[in-house]
Amino acid sequence: MKKKGKGIGCTFYGTGYGNGFPDVSRSIAQLERDGSVTVYVGATEVGQGAKTVLSQIAAEVMALPLSGIHFVCENTDETPDAGTAAASRQTYNTGNAIKRTAELLLKEMKVTAARHWGVSTPGRISMDSGKLVHPENAAATLSYREVAMIKGQELLRVEDSFTAMTTRLDDETGQGNPYWPYTFNVYGVEVEVDTDTGKVSVVKAVCAQDVGRAVNPKLIEGQMDGGFAMGLGYALMEDVNLQQGHMKHDRYSNYLIPTAMDLPDLEKIIVEAPESTAPFGAKGIGEPVMLGVAPAILNAIYDAVGVRMTEIPVTPDRLLVALKQHEGKEGI
Known part of the structure; x- marks a missing residue:
């Protein structure tokens, strides 16, 4: 049986080295x-x-x-x-x-x-x-x-x-201004979960990304596409299979990454809120565009089948085990 679910993932990210490190x-x-x-x-x-x-x-x-x-x-x-x-x-x-x-x-x-x-x-x-x-x-x-x-x-x-503005967090109070500036985004995804095989497919996705000022919108969209692909792989496929300090999945024949066939069209929304300290208001988004993908996918899986996955990647075998455990609890 195939079930659909929707999920969102929201992130904020402090750019730069941060925590008082000279940047x-x-x-x-x-x-x-x-x-x-x-x-x-x-x-x-x-x-x-x-x-x-x-x-x-x-x-x-x-x-x-x-x-x-x-x-x-x-x-x-x-x-x-x-x-x-x-x-x-x-x-x-x-x-x-x-x-x-x-x-x-x-x-x-x-x-x-x-x-x-x-x-x-x-x-x-x-x-x-x-x-x-x-x-x-x-x-x-x-x-x-x-x-x-x-x-x-x-x-x-x-x-x-x-030199970027950053101060070290106080070790006692945890207070400080470790990063500047911050960037923000939100991902929304719709997944299809095959409860017979455990396979999860992302069928729809949207990303709204704060960029400060879009100096080059095409490059921003390219980074959003790339970040989404990397986040999807992180959530559903990429597993180094570390055993006693050794990576068992050490080649592309067993370390799987997404291909174009695994990716839906990503709706990209560029949000411009110019940062006053930035060059023409522009902020970096290289890593932020990856961060919200996995949480959104995990939330969508929960919405679809009622199972909260706490380990990634959510490979078919792991999801099938979780589904059986969930069914057992419901049976009790």
Whole structure:
């Protein structure tokens, strides 16, 4: 017999290292002779889209197209430390560092232009598509390339950093501010449970994810899809089968992960509530999108068959045992 059930899972997640651990990102920005900008940062790209989003942040500050930003990373000989690609911290932490560094570069470019024009108010110089505009004569402009030429052989190069706000929890009271910022989400799923075989299938799913500000909606949706797939595998399939310190399921022939055939279409809802301390309001969501999936699935299984599973993954054999035990208790 096949039974259907629905469940939700709600999560909140503190991004960054947290609990008072120093969480610092550094970056360098350099104005090239052709007017483009090179960003040097030790932010590792592991498929989450860091190179794209961080380049977009720099491009927004510099009022340049994305093609005008050269992004150099993963080279410790050239790049300053930006911390690990972990704790969903790169968009917030390193994004802030890049934003600050790009703003500093732009400030220095305006100082150079002000000296060239003989004006005393570089802060009043505006930008327009890769050009600096004279504060009193809009017809007088300097392209970024011309600013670089004014500097001559000396490349305009600046460095800045960002440190996340975090305090260690008090060991006695448990009070403190261990993380900032937090991100929030909720998953809803509908499952189909085959009580004859113990197989659980997720037939519908929806995720509403707080992102602060969606710098790149397509990348956000990709992370939501990936997080859902990973959470589903965690809940229903992935079992290392640890026995006396040895992993018995140590290859993909016995360590099962979801395929496209196991995944329903995920309805994705991006919730924008800009974070005032974040670069253009954006927060990281790399790990949060995984967390609510398993609780939602377990709640849906309970809704379908009345059995509260407390061990994951909920493999067919484990669920069948739980169903028989449940039937036995009801029989009593």
